[in-house]
Amino acid sequence: MTPADLHNDAIVIDGLIIAKWNRALFEDMRKGGLTAANCTVSVWEGFQETVNNIVANQQLIRDNADLVIPVRTTDDIHAAKAQGKTGIIFGFQNAHAFEDQVGYVEVFKQLGVGIVQMCYNTQNLVGTGCYERDGGLSGFGREIVGEMNRVGMMCDLSHVGSKTSEEVILASSKPVCYSHCLPSGLKEHPRNKSDEELRFIADHGGFVGVTMFAPFLAKGIDSTIEDYAEAIEYVMNIVGEDAIGIGTDFTQGHGQEFFEWLTHDKGYARRLTRFGEIVNPLGIRTVGEFPNLTETLLNRGMPEQVVRKVMGENWTRVLKDVWGE
Secondary structure, eight states, X not given: OOHHHHHHHSOOEEEEEOOOOSHHHHHHHHHTTOOEEEEEEESSOOHHHHHHHHHHHHHHHHHTTTTEEEOSSHHHHHHHHHHTOEEEEEEESOGGGGTTOTHHXXXXXXXTEEEEESOSSSOOSSOOBTTSOOOOOOHHHHHHHHHHHHHTOEEEOTTBOHHHHXXXXXXXXXXXXXXXXXXXXXXXXXXXXXXXXHHHHHHTTOEEEEOOOGGGSTTGGXXXXXXXXXXXXHHHHHHOTTSEEEOOXXXXXXXXXXXXXXXXXXXXXXXXXXOOOOOOOBTOSSGGGTXXXXXXXXXXXXXXXXXXXXXXXXXXXXXXXXXXX
């Protein structure tokens, strides 16, 4: 089987895309053979703004039903594959939209939200992000984790502080994830995870999606798809071939104003970090170039069955564990 044939046959899941929602993105998802993706609908927004985002995105999905379908279950992922479409999973990068209401967790689950990151870079009512002193998981946060477990919503810890992450991992009765991260072993950065952190989440049944966001890669904007593949291999050597997948963090279509919003606390307050120029690794600069990743992993000697796991089978399995269907 050629790399192209394998890619076309495989389930391909991206664990985090925060690109600009439009038809052009959906067309590129199809070009890239993407079966499903966790697409961000909330970062700094509260309850009402997040509901508004979901309403707008539901309409966009309906308007482009020839290309995409909504995903609430893993059966929907398989349906997307069978129909030659891309399944859209609604995800949050912050629990801020829950405000101080545990009951909002179930409301958002009913609206199709399947993955929620507990904190985005800073402190919220649940816990602490990775850019400030980490006070750990709050009492309210423990209630939120318990409710997310109950309704079938995955806890994501990518932008979460180390102590809060550890306490979520221990508190959760379901697998949790770093949907999009890179290893500190290849570059020290507040957003990257140490070997110990990667091992800890895997040892407790969790999951790691490996990102390719240039500021977190050792070679930055000079990175290539080979550097991304090296990071995937590095993480797999720690967590094993069953606890790893892809989470690119594609920001396709966004301009500088968007990154200014992301890099300030709550979108408007103090500056948390500077990304500099954002250039994805050569060879996978757009979602449409996804087949190159399958080919690169195969060319580097990864067995076909392991490539299938990394590209999407593992995500499908762990999402079924969490969602229950």
